Amino acid sequence: MTRYLLKRLVLAVVVVLLVTVVTFVLLHLLPGGPARGVLGVQATQEQIDAFNKAQGFDQPLPVQFWDYLVRLLHGDLGDSYTQNSPVSTLLTERVPKTLLLTAISTLLAIVVALPVGVWQAVRRGKAADHVATGVTFLLYATPVFFLSLVLIIVFAQVLPWFPAQAAQGDTIGELLSQPGSLVLPVVAGMGAALAAFSRYMRASTLDNLAEDYVRTARAKGTPERTIIWRHVWPNSLTSVVSMLGYYVPVVFSGSLVVESMFNYPGVGLLFWTAARNADFPVLLGVVLVIAVATVIGSLLADVVQLVIDPRVRVKGARS
Amino acid sequence: MTVLSRVFARRTALVGAILLLLVILFCFFGPLLYGTDQSHTDLSAARLGPGSGHPLGTDDLGYDVLGRLMVAGRTSLIIGVLAGLIATAIGAVWGALAGYTGGWLDTVLMRVVDTGVAIPALFLLLVAATLVTPSVGVLALIIGCVSWLVPARLMRAETVSLRERDYIRAITVLGASRTRVVFRHVIPNAIGTVVVNATFQIADAILLVAYVSFLGLGVPAPDTDWGAMLSKGITYTFDGSWWLILPPGIAIVLVVCAINFLGDGLRDAFAVKGRR
Numbered sequence: 001m002t003r004y005l006l007k008r009l010v011l012a013v014v015v016v017l018l019v020t021v022v023t024f025v026l027l028h029l030l031p032g033g034p035a036r037g038v039l040g041v042q043a044t045q046e047q048i049d050a051f052n053k054a055q056g057f058d059q060p061l062p063v064q065f066w067d068y069l070v071r072l073l074h075g076d077l078g079d080s081y082t083q084n085s086p087v088s089t090l091l092t093e094r095v096p097k098t099l100l101l102t103a104i105s106t107l108l109a110i111v112v113a114l115p116v117g118v119w120q121a122v123r124r125g126k127a128a129d130h131v132a133t134g135v136t137f138l139l140y141a142t143p144v145f146f147l148s149l150v151l152i153i154v155f156a157q158v159l160p161w162f163p164a165q166a167a168q169g170d171t172i173g174e175l176l177s178q179p180g181s182l183v184l185p186v187v188a189g190m191g192a193a194l195a196a197f198s199r200y201m202r203a204s205t206l207d208n209l210a211e212d213y214v215r216t217a218r219a220k221g222t223p224e225r226t227i228i229w230r231h232v233w234p235n236s237l238t239s240v241v242s243m244l245g246y247y248v249p250v251v252f253s254g255s256l257v258v259e260s261m262f263n264y265p266g267v268g269l270l271f272w273t274a275a276r277n278a279d280f281p282v283l284l285g286v287v288l289v290i291a292v293a294t295v296i297g298s299l300l301a302d303v304v305q306l307v308i309d310p311r312v313r314v315k316g317a318r319s
Numbered sequence: 320m321t322v323l324s325r326v327f328a329r330r331t332a333l334v335g336a337i338l339l340l341l342v343i344l345f346c347f348f349g350p351l352l353y354g355t356d357q358s359h360t361d362l363s364a365a366r367l368g369p370g371s372g373h374p375l376g377t378d379d380l381g382y383d384v385l386g387r388l389m390v391a392g393r394t395s396l397i398i399g400v401l402a403g404l405i406a407t408a409i410g411a412v413w414g415a416l417a418g419y420t421g422g423w424l425d426t427v428l429m430r431v432v433d434t435g436v437a438i439p440a441l442f443l444l445l446v447a448a449t450l451v452t453p454s455v456g457v458l459a460l461i462i463g464c465v466s467w468l469v470p471a472r473l474m475r476a477e478t479v480s481l482r483e484r485d486y487i488r489a490i491t492v493l494g495a496s497r498t499r500v501v502f503r504h505v506i507p508n509a510i511g512t513v514v515v516n517a518t519f520q521i522a523d524a525i526l527l528v529a530y531v532s533f534l535g536l537g538v539p540a541p542d543t544d545w546g547a548m549l550s551k552g553i554t555y556t557f558d559g560s561w562w563l564i565l566p567p568g569i570a571i572v573l574v575v576c577a578i579n580f581l582g583d584g585l586r587d588a589f590a591v592k593g594r595r
Contacts, residue, residue, distance in 0.1 A: 011430065018434040026446050130331065133583075141522070141575035143529050146549060146568040149556060153564075157557070249439050256441060257530070275445045275534075283442065291437035298433075 001306065008302055012295045019291040020072065023284045024065055077288070078281035082274075087285035090270060093170075095289065098259070098266035100172055101182070102251050105189030113194050114240065117201025118233065121209060132198070140195035144254050148188040148261040155184060166264035185262045189254055193247070200243055204236040238305050245301025248294040325588035332584020338577035342570070346392035355386025358541050366555065369562050376562040378548075379555065382541075387548060388566050394544035396574070398459045398528045403521030405463025407470050411513050414474025415501050419482055429475065432468050440465040441530065448536035455538060462527050470516050477509040511589035518582030522575045529571050545571045 043051075052058045056067060071078070077087035116132060123129045156164035166185050167178040175182065208214065209232060217227045252268070259268030267286055274282035327333045361381030369376040375384035417428035447461045481487055482505070490500055506513075529546030531537055537547045545567040552563030 011433075014430055015433045015437060018430065019437050022434060022438060026443075029446075029450065133331070137576050137579050137583075138572065141526075141572045141579060143526055143533070143546075143549075143568075143571060145530075145533050145553075146564075146571065149549070149553065149564055149568065153556065153561065157559075246436065249436065253439055253441050253530075256439075257533075272534075278449065283445070287438060287442050290439055291434075294437040295433075 008299055012299050015295050016292055019288065020069065023287055024068055027280055027284060077285040080282050081279045082277045087281050090282065091285055091289060094267045094270050096172055097175060098255055098268060100175065101185060101189060101264060101266060102255050105186045106193055106251060109190040109193035110197055113197035114201050117198040118205050118228065120202045121205035122228065124206065136195040136198050139191050142191060144188060144192065144257040145261055147191050148258060151184050151188055166262035168265060185258050185264055189258050192254055197240060200240055201236060204239045205232055208232045208235050238308055242301045242305050245297035248297040249290060252290050326584045329584045329587060331580045335577040335580030335584065338573060339581060342392065342574050346389050346396060349389040353386060355383040357382060357386055357390050366560055375566055378563055384562055384566060387543065388570060391543045391545050391548050391567060392570060394455060394538055394542060395525055395528055398455055398462065399521050399525035401459035402462035402524035403517055405460065406467040406520045407513060407517040410467035410470025411474045411506060413467065414471040415478045415505050418475035418478025419501050419505055432471050435468045444531050444536065453536060453538055458528065458538065462524050466520065466524060466527065470520060473512055473516055474509060477512050478505050481505050481508055515582055515586040515589060518578050518585060522578040525571065525575055
């Protein structure tokens with residue numbers, strides 16, 4: 001087991017390293033390099049040369065990459081081109097706010113979706129299953145920005161129950177002190193996750209219901225309720241848990257849109273503004289944070305699965 | 320029963336197929352019956368509500384919304400289908416190669432997939448949009464190139480299980496080359512999984528096109544797609560111009576739903592496990 005964990009850890013580090021290579025290469029693929037992005041198309045060649053020299057962009061690429069890595073290891077993500085602040089400061093301000101929003105909506109989505117998935121699986125092929133399937137498909141097919149728009153039109157315009165603009169504030173406390181303004185962004189963020197998790201739980205429960213241990217339990221006269229909640233539920237849960245880790249980028253893409261729709265002061269909004277202003281240090285910083293979060297997410301998912309699912313543990317190192 | 324009749328035995332799949340057909344007819348043949356000017360702006364007829372002459376009203380530049388919905392749908396559907404097919408093709412070959420070869424090549428190929436998963440597709444799309452001018456072909460290519468990771472994973476899993484089957488071993492012993500085994504035997508035998516996934520890839524690609532256009536990086540005007548229509552309509556949400564937002568939004572939801580229903584039907588039809 002230790003060997004397996006070590007191997008996973010090494011692979012995780014490799015993936016993070018590869019991500020830094022990709023972001024670095026992309027930055028240099030931009031026409032005119034980062035200089036054009038900052039100075040704009042009007043810049044003269046002298047201005048660009050001066051900028052490149054000042055930023056160290058005239059060095060050979062491997063040297064630049066090495067510098068980049070060394071700085072990253074020291075927590076230095078560079079300075080924003082447009083906002084007078086280091087990227088790391090911007091990120092530490094914004095990340096907790098995004099975590100707050102995504103954690104609430106993902107948790108709520110899971111709490112609703114998992115029982116729905118099991119409920120559907122038990123009623124497979126019945127009308128209730130079809131209806132629920134229809135609703136989840138509808139939710140999955142609705143782009144976050146359209147869902148947000150509909151929510152704004154219905155719950156901020158037609159029925160003025162909630163503000164269309166999310167809470168503003170510098171601290172988590174300030175945001176939480178205006179719970180009404182968090183309702184619409186949270187609900188908008190739940191949509192796709194709700195659909196994905198309930199679909200996944202349904203499939204996973206169906207797979208488990210077809211297993212021999214269920215037949216054995218039934219043959220022994222175990223009540224159906226006990227079979228579902230004592231045996232099938234925990235087993236189905238493990239596969240959904242392993243999906244959670246891979247869900248980080250999806251959640252982020254959703255928050256990018258939700259935050260720009262409701263003007264919520266998180267990482268997504270930061271990323272979106274940076275993208276429009278070609279603020280590459282900020283873009284790269286955000287991408288690195290997400291990439292590391294994704295890698296840690298899938299690592300944790302594997303570890304959790306190792307701990308809660310005896311079948312994985314017995315197979316040991318999984319070759 | 321053939322696969323097709325099994326698919327259409329499911330009501331949801333049938334509904335999906337019919338819906339999809341109707342949307343295709345609407346987008347590609349609709350303009351023949353309902354001709355509108357989609358290249359010249361007419362500011363004197365800007366933002367008219369639905370009524371006679373314009374069943375779904377006009378937008379802020381005076382384009383007829385119903386006609387625009389058809390033109391936009393064409394762009395969305397073409398890019399979505401092309402991107403979905405490109406993603407599936409790349410993913411299938413990549414996954415089959417990794418799964419069949421195994422060893423260090425498998426490790427390298429799959430770490431590339433892990434890396435791709437960790438980088439948000441939207442980031443790559445944003446960077447790509449600053450590098451090239453988006454056109455239908457370019458957008459399809461870019462979206463296809465950022466969304467092949469899931470089919471690659473699926474194909475690898477499928478190949479690893481196929482590799483152990485006796486008939487593949489037999490062919491290998493008989494001296495078939497690696498390329499031949501992968502392209503002539505592994506990929507065709509995994510085709511069910513791939514076809515099913517392709518439908519979901521197309522649905523996802525249509526959504527991704529909408530996202531990209533929504534962020535202002537879609538095809539340049541006067542061309543448009545559903546995401547771009549929505550994105551433009553947002554400015555007028557608070558003025559009550561609902562006819563600028565709801566039609567393209569509902570069109571996206573409808574098409575993605577229809578394709579997913581069809582894909583789900585296909586999956587059930589291919590799956591042996593659930594057919595007892």
